[in-house]
Each structure stands twice: as structure tokens, then as C-alpha cells.
Amino acid sequence: MGPVLAMGLGLGLQLGVLGGALCGPHSLHYFNVVVSEPSPRVPEFVKVGYLDGTLISRYDSETGRTVPRADWMAANLDQQYWDIQTQISQNSHWVARVDLETVRSRAHTWQYMFGCDLLEDNSTRGYYQSAYDGRDFITFNMDTMTFTAADAAAQITKRQWEKDKTVAERWKNYLENTCIESLKEFVSYGQAVLERKERPTVRVSGKEGDGFLTLHCRAYGFYPRPISVSWLKDGEVRDHETERGGTVPNSDGTYYTWVSIEANPGEKDKYQCRVEHASLPEPQLYAWETESNLVAIVAGVAVAMAVTFLVVVAICRFIMWKLKSGKASGPVRQRGTDGGSDSSATGTVWGWTGRPQVSLLPHGTHSNPGLWEGGTETPQAEGWGEGGGPG
Incomplete structure (x- = not known):
């Protein structure tokens, strides 16, 4: 030896x-x-x-x-x-x-x-x-x-x-x-x-052609490697009809895999992708969101954003109107303590010293809108150490 x-x-x-x-x-x-x-x-x-x-x-x-x-x-x-x-x-x-x-x-x-x-x-x-x-x-x-x-x-x-x-x-x-x-x-x-556990991100997509619908289910970003991804039709596993990709590593130490199945376009709503992984408390089911459904979702989000924008614009216009109306109300006078003539200013109350003493903005606000509340990867004769092996 x-x-x-x-x-x-x-x-x-x-x-x-x-x-x-x-x-x-x-x-x-x-x-x-x-x-x-x-x-x-x-x-x-x-x-x-x-x-x-x-x-x-x-x-x-x-x-x-x-x-x-x-x-x-x-x-x-x-x-x-x-x-x-x-x-x-x-x-x-x-x-x-x-x-x-x-x-x-x-x-x-x-x-x-x-x-x-x-x-x-x-x-x-x-x-x-x-x-x-x-x-x-x-x-x-x-x-x-x-x-x-x-x-x-x-x-x-x-x-x-x-x-x-x-x-x-x-x-x-x-x-x-x-x-x-x-x-x-x-x-x-x-x-x-x-022994860490990272939850998979799952995406389901579909593509129609030649009278068939091919459904793809992709899971990525998960750890550890063992995972079960399968297609269900009406709740029953369809392994014999499923094409599988291998579970391969990503550059960040997590893994990726996919499964696909061919379906009748008219039965697309009967299919679900089931994913089981150590990071999940129970198996998760994912369905294909068709293009029409996605359009409806996007449209709904767009409408909500538009309404929010209009509300913000209306609030800003109201605040600007209040500011302008305050200035347009004319000078506010305060008699000096010496009984002399009144002094006046637009938007502020001037005391006898001739310096602004009180703001005309509503209580709790500031002249600067930015300050308002809320803005802010052959075994032979060699050594057999733990990494060597007899081969």
C-alpha cells in the first residue's frame, strides 16, 4: 500500500x-x-x-x-x-x-x-x-x-x-x-x-396548433432537488400522456423542471398542474390562465390605476383651488397696537412689526406639498481518501 x-x-x-x-x-x-x-x-x-x-x-x-x-x-x-x-x-x-x-x-x-x-x-x-x-x-x-x-x-x-x-x-x-x-x-x-427549503415558482402556459392544445407547466427556483410535477385531468393523474424534462440546476443553486401534455382545446379547463415539494405545506394546483382571462385581468388593473390617478388629480386640483381662493380673498387687516394705520398683506397676517406672524394655510398643512402627511452561482493503485475512491 x-x-x-x-x-x-x-x-x-x-x-x-x-x-x-x-x-x-x-x-x-x-x-x-x-x-x-x-x-x-x-x-x-x-x-x-x-x-x-x-x-x-x-x-x-x-x-x-x-x-x-x-x-x-x-x-x-x-x-x-x-x-x-x-x-x-x-x-x-x-x-x-x-x-x-x-x-x-x-x-x-x-x-x-x-x-x-x-x-x-x-x-x-x-x-x-x-x-x-x-x-x-x-x-x-x-x-x-x-x-x-x-x-x-x-x-x-x-x-x-x-x-x-x-x-x-x-x-x-x-x-x-x-x-x-x-x-x-x-x-x-x-x-x-x-437543508434549506426554497419554494418553486410555477408558470402554466398553452399553445394551440393543428387542432391540439399543448399545455406546459414549468417549476423553477426550488430547493432541494426532489420534486413531483404532474398533469391532472378531472382530478386524475395523466402520467402516461405527460412528457417530462429533467430536473436541472440553475446557476444560483436552485433547480428547474417542466412537464407538458397535449389536450383537446375544448377541454382545457379540465387540466391542472400539481406540484409537490418539501417547501410546500401541501400539493399545489395550477391552471392555465387563457389569453382572454389575462386580458380581463390586465384591463381590470388598468381601470383601477386610471381611477386612482383621477382621484389623485382631483385632490390636487382641489388643494390648488383652496390656495388660490385664499389669496384672492383680499388683504386681512389687523390694527396695530399703537393705534396707527392698518397694515395689509396678501396670504398672511402682518403684525405691528411688519413681519408675517400667522399662516393662512389650513391647520396641519404646509406650503410645500412634498411635506404634507403621507408624502413620502479504473479503480487501481491510487489513493482512496474520502474524495479519491478506489478508482
């Missing part, structure tokens, strides 16, 4: 102490990609780690370093951890490069993914699967301790791995123990972010 492998296992088996009490569902996945013909913008090797769909780490052969991609991972794991992960990723890069050496006649891509899930009932599962040039190659069944080959070429690898019993044993140990322990610790670091 090499030093990198020993360090990876040693650290990995210590993980999970803080997160032992956490319940699922949670997942920890690592994705590795190697290409035979890299370019300036396409590194030869890339490895990324995801916890519950959130990017937590990244390594690529251009930078040569494993770095945290979540603030709470950087804050809780010291530089020694990331140095060890860098060594594991560099070893993974070497192994993946060797796997491609025999097929250098043209550009090729080797991908593999491994990880584990902690389910709601606290049970676990693990998996390893690989692909060659975008096609399934070989997968590992942890329950049967066997490998499944997707084609004739993969049969050679399958026979080699199953002949060497330690390959399956190493994968099983990693997926059942090290991976789950790592998952629990990482979740404890980012629990506030990972």
Missing part, C-alpha cells in the same frame, strides 16, 4: 464523527473525466465533487490543485486535507491517462462516476459506473460484488477485475464506509445551506 493510499484511507476512516446523527436523503458524488487530446480550454483531466448537487471541490490538470468550491468546506477543512486530495487526484489522473494509452488513434474520452447516498430511512447505497466515448462501459453492483459490462470490449475489463477479488472488495469498502463517513461530515459543515 503506497503512502498516498495510506493517507487517504487513514483520513477517510476518521470522517463522519460529527455527522453521525444526520438523516437522509443526502448524496456524495465524484465525477472524473480524461480526454486523449486536451486543449487550452479543455484540461486533460478534471475531477469534481458534489454534495447534494452542490459543487464542493474541483481539480484539473492545468492548475494541478484540488480546491474547495463551497465556503463551508473551505472553512472546516485545513490545508493538509486539500494537499492530500491533490495527491489523490493526481494519482487518479495518472491512472486515467494509462487507461487511454492503448487507444491513441483518435480522440477519446473516459468518464467515471462513483458515490454514495444516505436515504431517509438511514440506509445507504453506493455505486460506480464508467463510460467510454459517451457510451456505458462497466458498472459495479455492490450487493452482488460483481461488474456488469455494457459491450464486448468491456468484457475484458470485467474478467480482469473479477479475477482480482480485491478490486470489488476495495470498492465495497470505500462505498459502504469511507464514502458514507465523508458524506456525513460534509453535510454537518454545510447543513444550513443543504
Whole structure:
């Protein structure tokens, strides 16, 4: 056992102490990609780690370093951890490069993914699967301790791995123990972010053509990822008639999905989109607001705004009239205390000092209208740390 492998296992088996009490569902996945013909913008090797769909780490052969991609991972794991992960990723890069050496006649891509899930009932599962040039190659069944080959070429690898019993044993140990322990610790670091709930925004639309009506129901901005979106007709689920899009991530860490169904235009009022999500206290139903309904709503809002505008204009005119009528009422006289001649002014009462003493505006108002009240984003000999795996 090499030093990198020993360090990876040693650290990995210590993980999970803080997160032992956490319940699922949670997942920890690592994705590795190697290409035979890299370019300036396409590194030869890339490895990324995801916890519950959130990017937590990244390594690529251009930078040569494993770095945290979540603030709470950087804050809780010291530089020694990331140095060890860098060594594991560099070893993974070497192994993946060797796997491609025999097929250098043209550009090729080797991908593999491994990880584990902690389910709601606290049970676990693990998996390893690989692909060659975008096609399934070989997968590992942890329950049967066997490998499944997707084609004739993969049969050679399958026979080699199953002949060497330690390959399956190493994968099983990693997926059942090290991976789950790592998952629990990482979740404890980012629990506030990972276990938040964000309500989906739902939009229903329709488009008629060729005698059919296609209804679309889109849900976006929700977290966590699991969601159920379905079409109902007269209150009954119509899954067999529904076309579904995948649940994909947004740049802000939330998710998006959609479903559509074809309907008879005359039966559009019978359809509803039902959405179930952890952020909702109960399933929500959404119907298509047709264009005529939308026009009526917009018209109603426009009328209300117009009425409000007219009321405001009328009030302003009334106030201006009151101000003008006050000035037009003529001078107000007050006899001086010395018994001399009267002094006069328009809009104010002048005392014997010749300075304005009392405003003619109604009590509680100001001459400035602005002051009025109310204005105002191949398992081999490499290290098996928590992010390395035996592959």
C-alpha cells in the first residue's frame, strides 16, 4: 500500500464523527473525466465533487490543485486535507491517462462516476459506473460484488477485475464506509445551506396548433432537488400522456423542471398542474390562465390605476383651488397696537412689526406639498481518501 493510499484511507476512516446523527436523503458524488487530446480550454483531466448537487471541490490538470468550491468546506477543512486530495487526484489522473494509452488513434474520452447516498430511512447505497466515448462501459453492483459490462470490449475489463477479488472488495469498502463517513461530515459543515427549503415558482402556459392544445407547466427556483410535477385531468393523474424534462440546476443553486401534455382545446379547463415539494405545506394546483382571462385581468388593473390617478388629480386640483381662493380673498387687516394705520398683506397676517406672524394655510398643512402627511452561482493503485475512491 503506497503512502498516498495510506493517507487517504487513514483520513477517510476518521470522517463522519460529527455527522453521525444526520438523516437522509443526502448524496456524495465524484465525477472524473480524461480526454486523449486536451486543449487550452479543455484540461486533460478534471475531477469534481458534489454534495447534494452542490459543487464542493474541483481539480484539473492545468492548475494541478484540488480546491474547495463551497465556503463551508473551505472553512472546516485545513490545508493538509486539500494537499492530500491533490495527491489523490493526481494519482487518479495518472491512472486515467494509462487507461487511454492503448487507444491513441483518435480522440477519446473516459468518464467515471462513483458515490454514495444516505436515504431517509438511514440506509445507504453506493455505486460506480464508467463510460467510454459517451457510451456505458462497466458498472459495479455492490450487493452482488460483481461488474456488469455494457459491450464486448468491456468484457475484458470485467474478467480482469473479477479475477482480482480485491478490486470489488476495495470498492465495497470505500462505498459502504469511507464514502458514507465523508458524506456525513460534509453535510454537518454545510447543513444550513443543504437543508434549506426554497419554494418553486410555477408558470402554466398553452399553445394551440393543428387542432391540439399543448399545455406546459414549468417549476423553477426550488430547493432541494426532489420534486413531483404532474398533469391532472378531472382530478386524475395523466402520467402516461405527460412528457417530462429533467430536473436541472440553475446557476444560483436552485433547480428547474417542466412537464407538458397535449389536450383537446375544448377541454382545457379540465387540466391542472400539481406540484409537490418539501417547501410546500401541501400539493399545489395550477391552471392555465387563457389569453382572454389575462386580458380581463390586465384591463381590470388598468381601470383601477386610471381611477386612482383621477382621484389623485382631483385632490390636487382641489388643494390648488383652496390656495388660490385664499389669496384672492383680499388683504386681512389687523390694527396695530399703537393705534396707527392698518397694515395689509396678501396670504398672511402682518403684525405691528411688519413681519408675517400667522399662516393662512389650513391647520396641519404646509406650503410645500412634498411635506404634507403621507408624502413620502479504473479503480487501481491510487489513493482512496474520502474524495479519491478506489478508482
